[in-house]
Amino acid sequence: GMWRRLSSALMFDAVHVVVSAVRELNRSQEIGVKPLSCTSPLIWQHGTSLMNYLRMVEYDGLTGHIEFNSKGQRTNYTLKILEKHPAGHKEIGIWYSNNTLAMNSTSLDLNASETLANKSLVVTTILENPYVMRKSNYQEYQGNDQYEGFCVDMLRELADILKFSFKIKLVDDGLYGAPEPNGSWTGMVGELINRKADLAVAGFTITSEREKVIDFSKPFMTLGISILYRVHLGRKPGYFSFLDPFSPAVWLFMLLAYLAVSCVLFLAARLSPYEWYNPHPCLRERRDILENQYTLGNSLWFPVGGFMQQGSEIMPRALSTRCVSGVWWAFTLIIISSYTANLAAFLTVQRMEAPIESPDDLADQTNIQYGTIHGGSTMTFFMNSRYQTYQRMWNYMYSKQPSVFVKSTEEGIARVLNSKYAFLMESTMNEYYRSLNCNLTQIGGLLDTKGYGIGMPLGSPYRDEITLGILQLQESNRLEILKRRWWEGGQCPKEEDHRAKGLGMENIGGIFVVLICGLIIAVFVAIMEFVWSTRRTAETDEVSVCQEMLTEFRNAVSCKKNSRSRRRRPLTSTGGGVLRHPSRLTLAGPRPIRLIREMRLSNGKLYSGAGCPDLGPGPQRLLEDPLVAPPAPPRSFLQACSHVRICQECRRIQSLRPAALTPPPPGASPPPRPDPEADVTAI
Structure with missing residues (x-):
């Protein structure tokens, strides 16, 4: 009856509009009527005018205000x-043609028959950790007991509050819900629209597009889209990470610089006359002996002392050698300071090196692929986004072949772990999977903000009750307790802060290795020197090597003796390149060959061993004939003791002196050796 009344009113108003328009047309011009056929191309000449007058009609009729655009x-x-x-x-509201709706607030009261109490609802859901999961032994259970998870627990608590029962049913196509080109919806949204289910309880995002076709409760969880990526596996600090502050090239150039400085120092010391000096200016017999402290060994040792900031006794005398030393010390100062400063940066702050740090980094590169779940709200977010970066990301994802979209979160996680793939997913899921797998990390912040809600068919009478139940659970902190229960359990170490921390053995253990190796080498070299020395002595003294080694070892480790005396045998041979010219020797008696060998091995000091035979036995012993000045040593001796030479003036004076005394015959015994301390006092 109501529809008949409405159509009659519309007909009445329509006739009234046509009559008004014809009256207006008739006023302005004569209207002629002539018959026209529908097949004829001719038209009524007043038709256009009549249409214009129809548009101008405005009056209040039975169906309300009548006006045309x-x-x-x-x-x-x-x-x-x-x-x-x-x-x-009963009138409950008014809809205006400019798309506004005014509802009467007292309307839509739920009757007692439309409450949830004692109702049995079909709940559609989707398997997603940790919201809804099958129990490990779910085959042993029936119905709802097969499932567990955050949403299942929340549903049980809601059912207790609102006194309803439910039956969980997994969505047929395994999708959350997205619109199809023909206008229908897939997934849980489709099931709600088709009334196959009363509620959709899952990690179900509230979006405006879904809100147009289904109803949502208030959100029970807020979240945003985030980027999941695998942890960049930085190089673990090795034992020799104390070398990291400098690159291998710098270490190599430092070694070359050290060798260059040693060579230049050696050459400069040889060329400079000020580095040749007389070690015994008080001894008349030694005035013509000049010595240079920079032997090759000392030239290599002096830069080491400076580099280690310890110095050494071998200090330069000439300006040239002091220039070399000063420049080397300046080099050392900068190198050591730079090393110290960089070591702090390298070892105390080990930042995670992530190749990407934000969505913009992701959009600007092509090396790392990225995608999301197919048919989810995250995909819809990128599809509809007007923000330039997200539009670029969507164009990449949409056109990329093979597809960067995945069927499920698990597939996305596996792809992240096994390839260069960043997964765009909701932050709550991101947090959950990060707590399970320490190789995963979140890149940047949230791309948007949204909430998860419980879905219902459009106009569901249970919407307000469900929302009230969710608010009650939130206010009593039950939802927070449930979230902690299902999200915690990760054993991942908390991200270290970037404050300085103590260095462990894994950082600087290498220097201990260097120390131990150095000690082992030193002991080995000492043993080699000891064996070499005792073999030479054994050859000279004509005793067995083992016996000589035993005797020397006893003397070396004896705690009672601080000074050692060596057995000396008279020289029985004038052979060996040094004593070829016995006529030119000035000493009162021959010296053992061993003394000359010791002299060769001496480290830049003329008297380290037993002294040079041509120039006297050492500071402990004066020349036997103090009145006779020694001549220039033989050429072969100068070659052996290259850091000793005769000054030019002395050589010129010596050439004017009479020939030196000849040494006694080889069979003569050497003169008795005086007490060293008495000689020192005499000097």
């Missing part, structure tokens, strides 16, 4: 919204 459509009208009641229809 330029296209001939009705505008500026209202529709009353009626609700069926047992007593008839």
Whole structure:
């Protein structure tokens, strides 16, 4: 009856509009009527004018205000919204043609029959950790007991509060829900629209697009889209990470610089006359002996002392050698300071090196692929985004072949771990999987903000009750307790802060290795020197090597003796390149060959061993004949003791002196050796 009344009213208003328009047209011009066929190309000449007058009609009729726009459509009208009641229809609101809706706030009261109490609802859901999961032994259970998870627990608590029962049913196509080109919806949204389920409880994102076709409760969890990527596996600090502050090239150039400085120092010391000096200016017999402290060994040792900031006794005398030393010390100062400063940066702050740090980094590169779940809200977010970076990301994801979209979160996680792939997913899921797998990390912050809600068919009578139940659970902190229960359990170490921390053995253990190796080498060299020395002595003294080694070892480790005396045998041979010219020797008696060998081995000091035979036995012993000045040593001796030479003036004076005394015959015994301390006192 109501529809008949409405069509009659519309017909009445339509006729009234046509009559008004014809009257106006008739006023302005004569209207002639002539018959026209539908097949004829001829048209009524007043038709266009009549249409214009129809558009201008405006009056209040039975169906409300009547007015037309330029296209001939009705505008500026209202529709009353009626609700069926047992007593008839009741007006509950007004809809205006400019798309606004005014509802009467007292309307839509739920009757007692529409409450959730004692109702049994079908709940559609989707398997997603940790929201809804099958129990490990789910085959042994029936119905709802097969499932566990955050959403299952929340549903049970809601059912306790609102006194309803439910049956969990997994969504048929395993999707959350996205619109198809033909207008239908897939997934859980489709099941709600088709009334196959009363509720959808899962990690179900509230979006405006879904809100148009289904209803949502208030959100029970807030979140945002985040980027999941695997942890960049930085190089673990090795035992020799104390070498890291300098590159291998710098270490190599430092070694070359050390060798270059040693060579230049050696040459400069040889060329400079100020580095040749007389070690015994008080001894008349030694005035013509000059010595240079920079032997090759000392030239290599002096830069080491400076580099280690310890110095050495071998200090330069000449300006040239002091220049070399000063420049080397300046080099050392900068190198050591730079090393110290960089060591702090290298070893105390070990930052995670992530190849990407934000969505913009991800969008600007092509090395790392990225994608999301196919048919989810994250995919819809990128599809509809107007932000330039996200649009670029969507264009990449949409056009990329093979597809960067995945069917499920598990597939996405596996792809992240096994290839260069960043997974765009919701932050709550990101947090959950990061707690399970320490090789995963979140890159940057959240791309958006949204919430998870419980979905219902459009106009569901249970929406308010469900929302009230969720608010109660939130206010009593039950949802927070549930979240902690299902999200915690990760054993990952907390991210270290970037403050300085103590260095462990894994950082600087290498220097201990260097120390131990150095000690082992030193002991080995000492043993080699000892064996070499005792073999020479054994050859000279004509005793067995083992016996000589035993005797020397006893003397070396004896705690009672601080000074050692060596057995000396008279020289029985004038052979060996040094004593070829016995006529030119000035000493009172021959010296053992061993003394000359010791002299060769001496480290830059003329008297380290027993002294040079041609120039006297050493500071402990004066020349036997103090009145006779020694001549120039033989050429072969100068070659052996290259850091000793005769000054030119002395050589010129010596050439004017009479020939030196000849040494006694080889069979003569050497003169008795005086007490060293008495000689020192005499000097």
